[in-house]
Amino acid sequence: MPDSLSPRQVFLELVHGVCDERWEDVLDLYAEQTHVDHPFHPEGTPPMRSLAELRAHFGAGGGSGRTLRRRPAGITVHETADPEVIVAEFRYEGVVVETGAPFAIPAIFVLRVRNGKIVESRDYLDHLRSAAARGHLGEVLAAVGRHHAP
Secondary structure, eight states: OTTSOOHHHHHHHHHHHHHTTOHHHHHTTBOSEEEEEOTTOTTOOOOEEEHHHHHHHHHHTSSSSOOEEEEEEEEEEEEOSSTTEEEEEEEEEEEETTTOOEEEEEEEEEEEEETTEEEEEEEEEOHHHHHHHHTOHHHHHHHHHHHTOO
16 A cells, blocks of 8 residues: 555654654554553553553543653664564653653564554553653552562
């Protein structure tokens, strides 16, 4: 389908959309049925498999905690033998508006894009640095303690 975006283009639209908080544009990058997993999430969250679950996920990201001004940086996109799959290394860099504190959150995304839509994504990012930047590290660590308690 020549009119659809390549996996590289979809990734770039995704990370810039997240940084600009253009949630509807971000959601439009995903297939109706998808599989988005955060394997290193400290609370072991389940994969998101639909646009409704992604909408709830992205909606939860705004409105609470600190305001982050961010941009994607250090982007390296690796093509794979499968034309639908890329591996993207990058980091979210920015500043906490309320404090002026800088932050950097490293990440690697493994994306499968079919007909210009994300059908599968494994997002490996530093969730603890993200929580610290947002001012939520204490509550995340407490939740991790509860999640992993014997």
